[in-house]
Amino acid sequence: MTVRIGMIGGGMIARVHAKAIAETGGRIVAVFDAVQTKAQSFAEEVGCEIEGSLEGLLRRDDVDAVVIAVPNDEHAPTAIASIEHGKHVLLEKPMATSLDACDAVLAARDNSDRILQLGFVCRYAPASVAARRLIADGAIGSIHHVRATLLRQRGIPGLGGWFTQKTRSGGGCLIDIGVHLIDLVQFLTEPGRAKRASGHCSSLFGGDSYVYDDMWSEPHPGGVFDVEDSIRATVHFASGLRLDLDVAWATHLPEGVVSDGIVLQGDLGAMSLDIWGDELLLGWAEEGRPERRVESIDVSDAWDDAFVGEHRAFAEAIDTRQQPVAGGEAGRSVQAIVEAIYESDRRKKEVAIVN
Numbered sequence: 038m039t040v041r042i043g044m045i046g047g048g049m050i051a052r053v054h055a056k057a058i059a060e061t062g063g064r065i066v067a068v069f070d071a072v073q074t075k076a077q078s079f080a081e082e083v084g085c086e087i088e089g090s091l092e093g094l095l096r097r098d099d100v101d102a103v104v105i106a107v108p109n110d111e112h113a114p115t116a117i118a119s120i121e122h123g124k125h126v127l128l129e130k131p132m133a134t135s136l137d138a139c140d141a142v143l144a145a146r147d148n149s150d151r152i153l154q155l156g157f158v159c160r161y162a163p164a165s166v167a168a169r170r171l172i173a174d175g176a177i178g179s180i181h182h183v184r185a186t187l188l189r190q191r192g193i194p195g196l197g198g199w200f201t202q203k204t205r206s207g208g209g210c211l212i213d214i215g216v217h218l219i220d221l222v223q224f225l226t227e228p229g230r231a232k233r234a235s236g237h238c239s240s241l242f243g244g245d246s247y248v249y250d251d252m253w254s255e256p257h258p259g260g261v262f263d264v265e266d267s268i269r270a271t272v273h274f275a276s277g278l279r280l281d282l283d284v285a286w287a288t289h290l291p292e293g294v295v296s297d298g299i300v301l302q303g304d305l306g307a308m309s310l311d312i313w314g315d316e317l318l319l320g321w322a323e324e325g326r327p328e329r330r331v332e333s334i335d336v337s338d339a340w341d342d343a344f345v346g347e348h349r350a351f352a353e354a355i356d357t358r359q360q361p362v363a364g365g366e367a368g369r370s371v372q373a374i375v376e377a378i379y380e381s382d383r384r385k386k387e388v389a390i391v392n
C-alpha cells in the first residue's frame with residue numbers, strides 16, 4: 038500500500054522524513070510551509086507539489102496522511118485540524134507544549150477513526166529494537182534503575198529561533214531531546230504510571246559566547262533564549278523503577294565521550310545501550326561470578342534505519358487501522374513527566390505527577 042503524504046513544514050526534519058518515506062514505498066504528494074521559500078526548496082528537492090495553505094493541503098483527496106514537522110506550539114492545532122479533515126497523522130515530538138493540548142489532540146483522535154502516531158523515532162533504532170526484545174525475554178529480569186544520558190557538546194538547535202523561545206517550544210533540551218529518552222525508557226521497561234519527579238534545569242551555554250558548530254539549525258543572532266540547555270531529573274514509576282536523566286544541548290564534553298545511551302539494571306542482569314550503536318553490553322552473574330557478553334546488532338545507518346522503522350510502523354497502522362504503540366497516550370505520558378520536571382525545578386522540590 039502506498040501512503041500518499043502531505044508534508045506540513047518543510048524544514049530540517051521534513052527532509053529526513055522524505056528520505057524514509059521514499060525508502061518505505063510512500064509518496065509525498067505536496068508540502069505546505071508557512072514560509073513560501075521553504076516550501077519551494079523542499080518541493081524542488083523532493084519533487085512534490087506546493088500548497089499555499091494548510092486548508093488547501095488538508096482538503097486534497099489525494100493525501101491520505103500528513104507528517105507534521107512544524108515548531109512545537111503548532112503541533113496540537115495542526116494535528117487537530119488534520120484529523121478533523123480525515124487525515125492520518127504522524128506528529129513529530131513533543132506531542133504538544135501542554136497536557137491540555139495533548140488532551141485536545143486525543144479527543145480529536147477519539148472522535149475519528151484516524152491513526153495518530155508520535156515521532157518517537159528512537160524506538161526504531163536497531164539497538165532499541167534488540168534491547169526491547171531481550172528485555173521482554175527476561176534477559177535482565179525486573180528493572181529497578183535506569184540511567185539515561187544525552188549530552189551534546191555544542192548542540193543548541195537554532196539558538197535565538199523558535200527552539201530556544203519558551204512560548205514556541207515549550208522548553209529547552211528536556212522537551213526537545215529529553216522526551217526521546219523518557220519515551221524510550223517507558224517503551225523498553227513498561228514501568229507503569231509515573232508517580233513523582235524532581236529536576237533541576239540550567240541555562241549555562243546559550244549566552245553571547247556560544248559558538249555555533251554545525252548544529253541542526255543555524256542560530257538567529259539577537260533572538261530569544263529563555264529555556265534550559267541542560268537538565269538533571271529523577272522520575273519514580275509505579276513498578277518501583279527509578280529513572281535518572283542527564284540531558285544537555287551543550288556541555289564542555291567532546292562529542293562521543295558519552296554516548297546517547299541508557300543503562301538498565303535489573304534483578305537478573307544489566308544492559309548498556311547506545312541508541313545509535315551496533316552492539317549491546319550485557320552483564321549478569323553465574324553462580325555469583327560476574328559475566329559479560331556483547332550482543333552485535335545488524336546496523337547500516339542507525340538514524341536512517343530508525344526513520345524507516347517509524348514510517349513502516351505508520352504505514353502498517355494505517356493499513357490495519359490499529360492505533361500504533363507509539364500513539365497519543367505515549368505522547369501524553371511523556372508530556373506529564375516533562376511538565377512535572379519543569380514544575381519541580383520551579384518549586385525546588387519533588388512533585389507528584391498528574392496523569
Ligand SMILES: NC(=O)c1ccc[n+]([C@@H]2O[C@H](COP(=O)([O-])OP(=O)(O)OC[C@H]3O[C@@H](n4cnc5c(N)ncnc54)[C@H](O)[C@@H]3O)[C@@H](O)[C@H]2O)c1
Nearest residue numbers: 046047048049050051070071072075106107109111129130
Ligand atoms: N524526531 C527527531 O529526532 C526530531 C529531530 C528534529 C526535529 N524534530 C521535531 O520536528 C519539528 C520540526 O523541527 P525542524 O528541526 O524541522 O524545525 P525547522 O525550523 O527546521 O522547520 C520547521 C518548518 O516549519 C515551518 N512552519 C512554522 N510554522 C508553521 C505552520 N504553522 N505551518 C506550516 N509550516 C510551519 C517553518 O517555516 C519551517 O520551515 C519540531 O517539532 C521538532 O521538535 C524531531
